[in-house]
Amino acid sequence: MADTATLMPYDEALERFEPVLGLETHVELGTESKMFCGCPTTFGAPPNTHVCPVCLALPGSLPVANEKAIESTIRIGLALNCTIASWCRFARKNYFYPDMPKNYQISQYDEPLCTDGYLDVEVDGRTIRVEIERVHLEEDTGKSTHVGGATGRIHGADYSIVDYNRAGIPLVEIVTKPIAGTDRLAPEVARAYVTELREVMRSLGVSDVRMEQGSMRCDVNVSLMPRGSSEWGTRTETKNVNSLRSVERAVRGEIERQAAILADGGRIIQETRHFHEDTGQTTSGRSKEEAQDYRYFPEPDLLPIAPDPEWVETLRAALPELPSVRRKRLQREWGVSDLDMEAMHNADAIDLVEATVSAGAPPADARKWWMGELARRANESATPLADLPITPEQVARVTALVASGALNDKLARQVLEGVLAGEGGPDEVVERRGLRIVNDEGELAALIDQVLADNADAAEKVRGGKIAAVGALVGGVMKASRGKADAGRARELILQKLGVEE
């Protein structure tokens, strides 16, 4: 149904309008048990096996808050430079929809646990401070599957079936203040923010933050105002944005759509929109203008939370090194440029390179393989780098084999290919594929004699002082050895045989 929206090309849209962003990110906490009961939180269990009277809202059951979830939320707030409330309450958010068996969601309303923080992100060499409005704790909803109808969507479905395994998993919502002044970098800023937030969560160890599994989800608010105006436009909220790339595309797509409407004299409707991975476009969802009243009120079944300031300070003191600080430290240690560091960051390669360095590889080598051959293969198979079936230890072993002269780069690439193909660790692949460099001087000398005989012209040139021509001869030796010769040693021997000194 299409609202097949008219779009204004991005550059033109940005000449005429300035975007203002807002991001709401939901993060499922990686606690053992749910927020208010002892059911497990693991992903992918058979339907309705992680449910109990509390998360099914059976009569007479009462919720009790998970201490670890409260602690994790406070730690997130501290990592995002927030103020931690000295006293706050849960609230009931009432709505009639079968994804929560209670007919309400336990959330926080006007008393969030953490407020007024910020997160700095780097885009294009610029540091942009994204201000955080609030961080609050709530419970996740169940998963509905819509049956019947053409599209599997809720519209036109005959009925729905619901699995409550996810209902009650602790969910932290992190809301930014409006982000103005990003100008044409808006899509990149949105992506950089979500990327940085994900890394903060990882460093805190509070969530596995897997966007493809829904343990981190993002709603993207975008509005446009004419250039020079100071009055913000009407915003839309795009849901269902489930990858970093999609965050960027959703912002860009929404800017292009809104710009076309505004330029045509139309008005933006404040509404929820759905993001479509395939087209990068959004379509209209329910309109906020008819939004329901959630009738929030303090949750009577749960007591207020009043974090002991001493506890909060203990948690603050125990925060891990935050990702941006760590990146600066690693950049210094590895001696790489800002640009290289940003490239590694964007490729999600920093942890991998660091682990490879820890396993004994020189930083330059670790970076070369992860950002070169391995990034290329990950890209080809559309796999996240970290999901490639090779460990940092194995990459470190390959660099060690190259450093010892047992492999050259070409053979090393074949070893990596073998490891990725599941043929075993680097040493096994070397053994099975027979990839060791020809180190036997006699064998190498025989190859060289053959190549010199076959390329008399080139040999003559080198003899006559044109040392540059030696490249062709070394190439010949490499070819004759099918890549297994040590090119450096071959060069030495060729020059020696031809009686030339460099």
Add this chain to the structure above:
Amino acid sequence: MSAITRDEVAHLARLSRLALADDELDHFAAQLDQIVGAVARVSEVAADDIPPSSHALPLTNVFRPDELRPSLTPQEALSGAPAVEEDRFRVPRILGEEA
């Protein structure tokens, strides 16, 4: 005048999936009416200088440790469901056709 009508009790009963007989509807309508009336008396004494309270006890920070407790089996969990399909709760159509 009664604050709670018999029709409202019938409506609540339907939302709560409680099958109430006719005499029960009358019975609960009268009881609920008394309860609402009793609670309404609070507004007679509430003055501007009295902050609204949400909890009767002066307790805070009642937490549970992050430990697993046994869940129900799907059979137990679904035993009270009006309809079940593929081990999931089957619910009527949520939204109509798109306008």
